Amino acid sequence: MSASFAVAAILVAVALLAIRLTRRGRVGAAAALGRAFVAEVPATPEAEQLLERWRDRAARWRRSVAVPVVLVTLGASIVLRGSVDVGTGAHPAWADPLLTGLLAVFLASIAAEFHHLRNREPGPRTVSLLPREVGVHLRSGSRLRLVVLAAAATIATVLTVTVGSQPFPSLGLLALVVAGLVPVVQRGIVLRARPALPDDLRAADDAVRALAVHSVDEAGAGAALLLVAWQLAPIYSSAAVPTPIQVLMVAAQLAALVVAIVWCRRSNPHRLLPDAAALNGPEVSTDVATLTEPDGFRA
Amino acid sequence: MILEVDPADPTPVYEQIRAQIVDMVAAGTLSAGARLPTIRQLAADLGLAKGTVARAYETLLRDGIVSSAGRNGTAIAADRAPDLAHRDTQLHRAAHLYAVRVKQLGIDTETAAEALEHALDQLT
Numbered sequence: 001m002s003a004s005f006a007v008a009a010i011l012v013a014v015a016l017l018a019i020r021l022t023r024r025g026r027v028g029a030a031a032a033l034g035r036a037f038v039a040e041v042p043a044t045p046e047a048e049q050l051l052e053r054w055r056d057r058a059a060r061w062r063r064s065v066a067v068p069v070v071l072v073t074l075g076a077s078i079v080l081r082g083s084v085d086v087g088t089g090a091h092p093a094w095a096d097p098l099l100t101g102l103l104a105v106f107l108a109s110i111a112a113e114f115h116h117l118r119n120r121e122p123g124p125r126t127v128s129l130l131p132r133e134v135g136v137h138l139r140s141g142s143r144l145r146l147v148v149l150a151a152a153a154t155i156a157t158v159l160t161v162t163v164g165s166q167p168f169p170s171l172g173l174l175a176l177v178v179a180g181l182v183p184v185v186q187r188g189i190v191l192r193a194r195p196a197l198p199d200d201l202r203a204a205d206d207a208v209r210a211l212a213v214h215s216v217d218e219a220g221a222g223a224a225l226l227l228v229a230w231q232l233a234p235i236y237s238s239a240a241v242p243t244p245i246q247v248l249m250v251a252a253q254l255a256a257l258v259v260a261i262v263w264c265r266r267s268n269p270h271r272l273l274p275d276a277a278a279l280n281g282p283e284v285s286t287d288v289a290t291l292t293e294p295d296g297f298r299a
Numbered sequence: 300m301i302l303e304v305d306p307a308d309p310t311p312v313y314e315q316i317r318a319q320i321v322d323m324v325a326a327g328t329l330s331a332g333a334r335l336p337t338i339r340q341l342a343a344d345l346g347l348a349k350g351t352v353a354r355a356y357e358t359l360l361r362d363g364i365v366s367s368a369g370r371n372g373t374a375i376a377a378d379r380a381p382d383l384a385h386r387d388t389q390l391h392r393a394a395h396l397y398a399v400r401v402k403q404l405g406i407d408t409e410t411a412a413e414a415l416e417h418a419l420d421q422l423t
Contacts, residue, residue, distance in 0.1 A: 122307075127344040129300035129320075129329075131336040131372065193343045196301050198421050 037137075037207035038273065047204035051273060054208040058112040058215060058269035065108035070101040095230070098257075099171075102226050102264050106178065106219040109267060110185050113192075113212050126196040134183075134190045137213040142221075143183070149224045150179040156231040163241065164234035175227035182220035186213045215267040222263035229256035300328060304345055312347060316355035324364055324375055326386035333375045335365065 041047045074097040157172030189212045194205060229252070235241060236249040265271065300323060304315045323329040335341075338356060342349040356373055359365040366376040401411040 124303050124305040125345050126301060126303040127341070129302050129323075129336060129341075131334050132340055191337070191340045191343055193346065195344065196303075196421075 035272075037203075037210040041203040041207050042200040044200040047200040050201060050204040051207060051211075054211065055269045055273045057115060058109065058212070061108040061112040062105055062268070065111065066101055066104040069104035070097045073097040073100040098261075099226055099230060102219075102223045102260060103178075105264055105267065106216075106223040109212075109215045109219040110181075113185070113189050113216070127194070128196050128202070132190050132194075132209075134187050134213070137190060137210040138186070138217065142217050145221055146179050146182055146224075149221060149228060150176055152228045153179060153224065153231070156228050156235065159235045160231055164238050166234035169231055169234075171227045172231040175224045175231065178220055178224040178227065182216060182224075185216050185220075189213050189216065211269070211272050215269060215272060218263045218267035222260040222267065225256050225263065226260035229253045229260065302341075302345075304347070312345075313351050313355040313358070316341075316352065317358050320355075320359060321362075321364060322385075322389055325382040326389070327383075329375050331375050331377055334368070334371065335373045335375070337372050 038051065041051065074094075077096050153172050153175035157169040157176070160166050160169035160172055189209055194202075197205060232249050232253050236246040236253075241249075302316065302319050304312050306312060308315065310318075320329065320335070329335075335356075336344070338349050338352045341347075342352045345352070356365065360367060360373075363376055365373050368374045397411075397415070401408075406414075
């Protein structure tokens with residue numbers, strides 16, 4: 001049962017860490033990194049517009065994907081009286097909608113960033129030679145958190161097959177997919193095409209990338225954590241697991257539930273960028289009539 | 300540090316990239332140790348195949364203009380004294396081409412200077 005204890009201990013540690021950070025007011029550490037990029041953006045109308053458009057588009061995707069998914073799952077759960085089960089096993093009616101809701105938020109945060117994929121217009125192409133790096137946009141703990149979540153998902157998956165009653169640990173495997181997908185998407189966001197831009201738009205574009213990277217990070221971590229937590233159910237339901245461990249795992253599951261929701265909320269674009277009009281950067285005199293977006297650049 | 304390629308130009312695109320980086324190194328715009336974007340980033344930004352950018356980088360590597368820094372990507376190789384004469388020649392050639400075009404279009408000097416200033420502002 002040492003492995004069961006390890007999963008529970010990892011989840012408790014993650015929960016305690018998150019709660020500690022919350023109490024210290026450091027929940028915004030990652031968001032602060034994104035806002036540091038925002039603070040560098042010169043206060044021009046075009047830069048503000050670029051940031052606001054990202055925020056509105058990301059929020060629109062969250063609403064239009066997550067809300068219908070939650071309602072459909074909730075409706076199906078009620079109408080079909082529990083016969084719909086996305087893999088959480090014995091659970092209350094809100095378990096499936098919560099899980100699908102967090103996954104929908106994660107997928108919406110990715111989908112919002114595909115907006116930048118576009119056909120290039122013909123003609124000369126001008127770009128900057130400044131290198132862009134994913135690490136610049138991430139706080140140091142982000143990668144570690146994903147590694148911990150992937151480790152917990154692996155252990156939970158193995159335990160579900162060996163100790164639990166479930167032959168196919170779908171949620172644990174899905175958690176691994178989510179944890180693996182996050183860095184890939186973040187790399188895609190940072191390295192996606194960018195033409196040469198004036199300083200204000202370049203800074204705004206950097207800020208948009210930083211905020212998007214952070215949003216995907218939080219939404220992905222929240223979804224992965226809830227998947228791991230839900231994967232604990234078939235493990236602690238097993239008769240082979242001693243009662244004290246079962247209690248500990250249920251406690252860890254509940255703690256993980258709270259933390260997953262907190263992380264998911266922190267990915268909200270309106271929390272990340274409350275007011276783009278309040279840019280802190282140096283004010284730049286611009287002539288709106290002449291300063292237009294370069295060809296091919298659409299945020 | 301700006302790079303511009305024109306796929307419609309008869310000069311191969313990889314050669315356009317190589318020549319511009321060589322010019323920037325000669326002018327001192329890119330100094331020793333300056334990191335270049337990854338092949339993937341530059342290919343995405345320019346909308347080119349990775350192989351095209353890789354070919355330009357390989358040529359630069361072979362000529363000793365850049366060095367591979369492993370996981371840190373590609374960087375400008377050892378210091379080279381900026382070739383200011385070369386830079387001036389390039390500048391005057393570009394200015395001449397612009398001046399010819401301005402005259403062909405019948406644009407006055409002030410408007411041409413404003414347009415040039417605006418174009419410079421649009422670039423990082």
